[in-house]
Each structure stands twice: as C-alpha cells, then as structure tokens.
Amino acid sequence: MDDSKALILVKSYLKDVHYKEPERAQNLNNRTVKAIKNAFDKAILDKRGWIWIEEESIHSLLRVKTKADARYYLQSVPKEYEISINGKQYIRGFVFISFINKFMEEKGNNKYLPIVNEYYNLINTSNDVKLVRLEFDNYLKAQKRKLKSKRIKKYNIKEDELTGKNIDIRTCEFSHIRSVSMYQEYSDNIENGLIVNKETHDKITRKEINDEDELYDLCIDNGWNIQWYEKYKNHLDKWTSY
Numbered sequence: 001m002d003d004s005k006a007l008i009l010v011k012s013y014l015k016d017v018h019y020k021e022p023e024r025a026q027n028l029n030n031r032t033v034k035a036i037k038n039a040f041d042k043a044i045l046d047k048r049g050w051i052w053i054e055e056e057s058i059h060s061l062l063r064v065k066t067k068a069d070a071r072y073y074l075q076s077v078p079k080e081y082e083i084s085i086n087g088k089q090y091i092r093g094f095v096f097i098s099f100i101n102k103f104m105e106e107k108g109n110n111k112y113l114p115i116v117n118e119y120y121n122l123i124n125t126s127n128d129v130k131l132v133r134l135e136f137d138n139y140l141k142a143q144k145r146k147l148k149s150k151r152i153k154k155y156n157i158k159e160d161e162l163t164g165k166n167i168d169i170r171t172c173e174f175s176h177i178r179s180v181s182m183y184q185e186y187s188d189n190i191e192n193g194l195i196v197n198k199e200t201h202d203k204i205t206r207k208e209i210n211d212e213d214e215l216y217d218l219c220i221d222n223g224w225n226i227q228w229y230e231k232y233k234n235h236l237d238k239w240t241s242y
Helices: 023-027 030-041 055-062 067-074 093-106 113-124 127-144 147-155 198-206 212-222 228-239
Strands: 010-013 044-046 051-054 082-085 088-092 173-176 193-196
Touching: 023 113, 030 051, 030 055, 030 113, 044 127, 051 055, 051 093, 051 113, 055 067, 055 088, 055 093, 088 093, 093 113, 147 173, 147 193, 173 198, 193 198, 198 212, 212 228
Parallel strands: none
Antiparallel strands: 010 044, 044 051, 051 088, 082 088, 173 193
C-alpha cells in the first residue's frame, strides 16, 4: 500500500460499529442525544482504524448554534487532517475530540459535551475498532519486511544512499526517514526511507532521528548526500494532498 491515498478507504461507517452507548445519555433530551448519535453514525472508519468525522454534521457534536459556527472552528484544521470522500468532507477523529476537550474546559455547564466525549471514547476503544487497527498493524509489519528488497530492486541501488559507499547487500538496511514510532502511516512506503549500510543506520538510530529535517541536519554534519531531501519533500506533498 505504497500510495497513501489507498489507505483512505472506508472500512465501515460508525453506524456499523458495535459499542455500548453511554448510560447517562438516557437521562438527557432524547432528540438531542439522537442528533449526536446520528452525527457519529455518519462518521467513517478507514482501513487503518482511523476515525473520520463528517464536517456537515459536526455542529451537532460541537454543540454550537449553527453550521456556520462549526465551519469557523474547522478553518483551523490543517489540510493533512481533512479528506474528501464521495463529495463529503471529513476531519480526523483526534482533531475533532481536541475541540470537544477545549469546549468542555471552557463551557463547563454544557451537559452534552461530556456525552459526546463519552460516545467518541466508547467507539474509539470498541472491539470492532481495535480489530481493524490490529489487522492494519499486522499488515504494516509484513510490508516493512519487504521494503529493503523492493527499494533496491526499484532503483537498482548499489551504494549507500547517504554516504555513497558500496552497500553490503547482506547487512544494509532500509532506514526510515520519518520514523516508524512517530509516523506509522508512512512506515510501509518505500519512498519514506533510504538504503544505507548498517554503520550508517546505527548512527541515525543513535542520534534518534525522527524526520526529514533532523536527518538533513545529520547529513550536513557528516558530509553526507542531501539530494534525497527535495525528492522526499515532493513525495510528502503528494501523500498529504488528499
């Protein structure tokens, strides 16, 4: 799944996810609670197990007066956390819940915001969602084992892509540019890494490099190749332009 856009595939709508509804919702206005649940039902779960909230319905969850008020808040959402599917706009679940947490602090007397928060947490920790994430994690592990051979074959690599030294085909490694621990979503992409000798990779690991800018600085310090940087940025622009 090298093409990041391929990941934005609907696994299911949240209306198909099984979870226990908040008990205290029974003590609140049925019409309002139904509007909240309906808004969550329209959200989607992608094949990574990421939750995406439909922007058209988000005013019911943010508990603002109008859709225009909701759009005002959504202006601050970075482009990389928005997608368009079948003509509808969605934002990442963790971005959405950050708004809820902010409003809960600032509007402590709103009795529906805690219900929205509880709904989201129950969905987010449901067995259905956990299973999708586990399946994707297993997929990533399988794909990562193939990255070294796939990149060497695709680009006919014979030299360490950073030092320029001949590679030892037995011990050379695929060194992630954006680290697996910080950027799992790019971990199976052959463009998110370089083929380097073990010695080079060990130095990158010791320096705890997590992204392209930190790696670039390390290359400058060591007199390594930096031509990969602009190419990588171009790939990154494509990955984040959903």
